[in-house]
Amino acid sequence: MQQISDTDLILNTDGSIYHLNLLPEDIADTVITVGDPDRVGEVSKHFDTIELKKGKREFITHTGTMGGKRITVLSTGIGTDNIDIVLNELDALVNINFANRTVNEQLRSLNIIRIGTSGAVQANIEVDTLLVSEGAWGLDALMTYYQVELSDQEEVYKTALEHHFSNRYGNHSEDDPYYHFPLKVYFTYGDKGLLVKLADDLPKGFTVTAPGFYAPQGRQVRAKALMGDFLKNLSDFYYEGNITNLEMETAGIYGLSKALGHKAISFNVILANRVTNVFSERPAGIMEQYIADILARIAKGI
Ligand SMILES: O=P(O)(O)O[C@H]1O[C@H](CO)[C@@H](O)[C@H]1O
Numbered sequence: 001m002q003q004i005s006d007t008d009l010i011l012n013t014d015g016s017i018y019h020l021n022l023l024p025e026d027i028a029d030t031v032i033t034v035g036d037p038d039r040v041g042e043v044s045k046h047f048d049t050i051e052l053k054k055g056k057r058e059f060i061t062h063t064g065t066m067g068g069k070r071i072t073v074l075s076t077g078i079g080t081d082n083i084d085i086v087l088n089e090l091d092a093l094v095n096i097n098f099a100n101r102t103v104n105e106q107l108r109s110l111n112i113i114r115i116g117t118s119g120a121v122q123a124n125i126e127v128d129t130l131l132v133s134e135g136a137w138g139l140d141a142l143m144t145y146y147q148v149e150l151s152d153q154e155e156v157y158k159t160a161l162e163h164h165f166s167n168r169y170g171n172h173s174e175d176d177p178y179y180h181f182p183l184k185v186y187f188t189y190g191d192k193g194l195l196v197k198l199a200d201d202l203p204k205g206f207t208v209t210a211p212g213f214y215a216p217q218g219r220q221v222r223a224k225a226l227m228g229d230f231l232k233n234l235s236d237f238y239y240e241g242n243i244t245n246l247e248m249e250t251a252g253i254y255g256l257s258k259a260l261g262h263k264a265i266s267f268n269v270i271l272a273n274r275v276t277n278v279f280s281e282r283p284a285g286i287m288e289q290y291i292a293d294i295l296a297r298i299a300k301g302i
C-alpha cells in the first residue's frame with residue numbers, strides 16, 4: 001500500500017496533525033465548524049460534558065457529548081484557504097493510519113455542519129433569519145485544484161453562473177477592466193440527507209462563497225472595486241431561483257466534503273441585507289439563539 005510522504009501529511013512531534021493539532025481519537029463523527037474561534041465556546045457551553053479543548057492558530061477544537069452523543073466543534077477562521085486545511089486534516093484524522101501513513105481500508109464519513117454568518121443579496125430575506133445552503137457556487141479558486149465528479153445538475157448550475165458572468169463581463173476588449181474578471185466558478189450541493197434531517201422546515205437558498213469580504217462581495221470602502229455593479233449582477237442572476245446569500249466558506253466545505261466522501265450542510269445566520277443595507281442590531285444575541293436552535297436539531301436528528 002502506498003505510503004503518504006512526510007511532507008504531504010505533516011505530523012507534529014506528539015503525533016498530532018500539523019495545523020489542527022489533533023490526534024485521531026480527538027474528533028467525533030459529527031463536527032460543527034464555525035468561523036470565529038470565540039464561537040467555539042458559545043457552542044460547547046451547551047454540551048453536557050467536555051472531554052477535550054485543544055487549539056493552534058485560529059483552529060480551536062472542543063469535543064464533548066450532548067444528549068449522549070459525541071460531538072466536536074472546531075473553528076476554521078475565515079475563508080476557503082482555511083477550509084482546504086480543515087477539511088483535509090479532518091479527513092486525515094479519520095481515514096489515514098498515522099502509524100504507517102496509509103489510507104484505511106474502511107473509510108469514515110463525517111457529518112460536517114457549518115454555523116456561520118452571512119449577507120443576503122435579495123431584498124426580501126430579512127436580517128436575523130436563518131437560511132440553509134442547498135448548494136453553493138465558489139468564486140474562489142479552491143476546488144479548481146481538485147478532481148471532483150460533478151452531478152449533471154451541479155454542472156448545469158456551474159455553467160449557468162459562468163454564462164451569466166460572461167454575458168455581463170465576457171465580451172470586452174483586453175484594455176477593459178472587465179476583461180480581467182475571473183469567470184471560473186464551481187458549484188456543489190450540500191448533503192441532501194442532512195438537509196432533510198436537520199433543516200426540512202427552514203428556508204433554503206443558493207449561496208455564493210466569495211474569496212474576500214469587500215470587493216469580492218460587492219463592497220467598496222476606499223479601495224476601488226473593479227466592477228461597481230457586481231452585487232447587482234449577483235442579485236439579478238436567476239436559474240430556477242436566485243442567489244440568496246454571500247459568505248466565505250460554504251462552497252469549499254461542500255466541494256471538499258464531496259471529494260472526500262463526507263456529508264456537509266451550511267447554516268447561515270443572516271446578519272446583513274446587502275440590497276436594503278440593513279445590518280443586524282444584535283448580532284451576538286441572534287447567533288446565540290440560532291446556536292441553541294441548531295444544536296437542538298442535531299440532538300434530535302443525528
Ligand atoms: O461568521 P463566520 O462563520 O466567520 O462566517 C462569515 O463571516 C466571515 C466574514 O465576516 C466569513 O468567515 C463568513 O463566511
Ligand SMILES: O=c1cc[nH]c(=O)[nH]1
Nearest residue numbers: 117118119247248272
Ligand atoms: O455580508 C456578510 C456578512 C457576514 N459574512 C460575510 O461573508 N458577508
